[in-house]
């Protein structure tokens with residue numbers, strides 16, 4: 001991946017160019033996958049001349065929970081990490097869609113597998129980003145021969161770096177077999193989720209998604225979609241166990257996640273769903289989702305944290321994170337020198 005020298009990251013307590021953020025090959029997190037991370041999208045709104053980070057506090061709350069699970073001593077609060085993220089974008093002066101990747105990892109250069117008695121560190125990196133998978137057509141998905149990791153093996157509800165080997169096995173198998181994406185089943189054969197997305201199925205007039213106890217990551221997009229389906233589109237939504245072959249009988253199906261956004265599915269294991277095209281309600285969800293994330297729906301303005309301007313643009317309802325346009329631009333124009341700006345706790 002290109003490392004544009006103007007992209008600023010937060011690494012070891014300092015704002016530095018992304019290309020300079022480097023770790024030792026002995027780093028515990030590198031050797032054993034003992035890290036956790038988030039994927040957060042920022043959407044550029046042309047009309048507002050603004051980048052909005054979508055559901056920023058929720059992402060950092062989840063990161064804190066993942067870190068707790070890995071017995072880490074996260075040195076920054078979710079609020080501090082939110083501010084650091086905004087600052088990275090301002091200092092990079094990015095005015096386009098971005099993808100933020102905060103990570104907490106066991107930073108001790110050590111050999112010896114464990115979770116305890118290790119230091120940890122935080123890094124916030126980002127890249128300009130478009131679509132992660134093609135969402136303008138209905139995807140062909142296949143059920144993976146790789147089972148989803150179980151809560152008592154590697155907890156899927158924590159977003160753990162090492163756990164993504166499980167997703168990588170499934171994703172590569174699916175793509176090398178001619179599918180766009182994989183659906184993973186639990187050890188008991190029930191549907192869990194995609195390789196990096198949650199799943200929604202429309203069947204007999206009800207939207208169904210697997211419950212949080214089915215080894216899914218408790219997706220923030222999943223929560224967003226449940227709200228939009230219920231509140232805006234008047235749909236019934238149930239969280240219940242889904243059998244594999246129910247997917248073949250679905251009237252509509254889509255995958256969703258920060259990276260994938262709303263990804264319609266047209267076939268499962270070579271069984272076409274309905275007419276094989278993007279389902280009508282799925283298309284509505286997709287349209288609405290993009291209006292919401294780009295900050296065009298005042299009712300959901302509280303989900304969109306502006307990077308550059310005061311909270312007033314969106315008539316925010318009180319949980320403002322705005323830091324003022326003037327401050328943002330001024331910071332973006334300063335020459336970057338490594339300066340520890342946020343005290344470590």
Ligand code: PMP
Nearest residue numbers: 196197198217219220221257258
């Ligand atoms: N499941 C997995 C395994 C994922 O990696 C992701 C992406 N973070 C999701 C679901 C969707 O989660 P979110 O909507 O919070 O991005």
